[in-house]
Amino acid sequence: MPTFAMPVRDATNQSERILSLWQGSWIAALAVGAVTWGLILWPAIAFRRKRGETGLPPQTRYNLPIEVFYTAVPVIMIAVFFYFTARDEDRIMRVSAHPDHEITVTGQQWSWQFTYTSDGGRLTTVTGTPGQPPTLYLPQGESVKFTLHSNDVIHSFWVPAFLFKMDVIPGRTNHFQITPKQLGTFKGKCAELCGQDHARMLFNVKVVSPTEYDQYVSDLKIRLLQGSAQ
Ligand SMILES: [Cu+2]
Secondary structure, rough: OEEEEEEEEOEEOOOOHHHHHHHHHHHHHHHHHHHHHHHHHHHHHHHOOOOOOOHHHOOOOOHHHHHHHHHHHHHHHHHHHHHHHHHHHHHHHHOOOOOOEEEEEEEOOOOEEEEEEEHHHHHHEOOOOEEEEOEEEEEOOOEEEEEEEEEOEEEEEEHHHHHHHEEEEEOOOOEEOOEEHHHHHHHHEEOOOOOHHHHHOOOEEEEHHHHHHHHHHHHHHHHHHHHHHO
């Protein structure tokens, strides 16, 4: 029996909302699908040509109520999808003026650079390579605002377990904010085909306790200072 990972409900403060939007959309789409398939199969079976019948069945044209109905129903369906998507997108995209931490992510062919902007600035930049994916540390239970830059082409910052990704676009700064809730190591990848080593544009995310996070960042500062002094 193959085992499937359960959807991650509590990876970040946004996961629950994203997951319910996704599940709700699927339920609505399947319900619409069931009605549509039914309306295709039912006339094909119920009104099929019986033995001995000739000629065309009665032809119906310009039935105003039906035409209004099949125009109005899709408009309502789109409006419902739009409402829930816009409502959730608005909440998911909110960033606060004073988050607990700020991290800058730079995408470049073909790896990532992480800078702990509010906890040490440029002294705390970690750069990966396609062969050596960098690890991003995040503090559990504290809000982190991300700033996304690209040095070359379009990339996409994606942590599948967070049920969230955002494009990283040259000449444009993108932001998002999350509060990690679950401790653990998660995989991250580039989700926008960006060239030869796109598939190797990987990284890891380690959600640790705030104390461990502070310890990591200050160790990193010392390590990088010593490295640059040599
Ligand atoms: Cu990329």
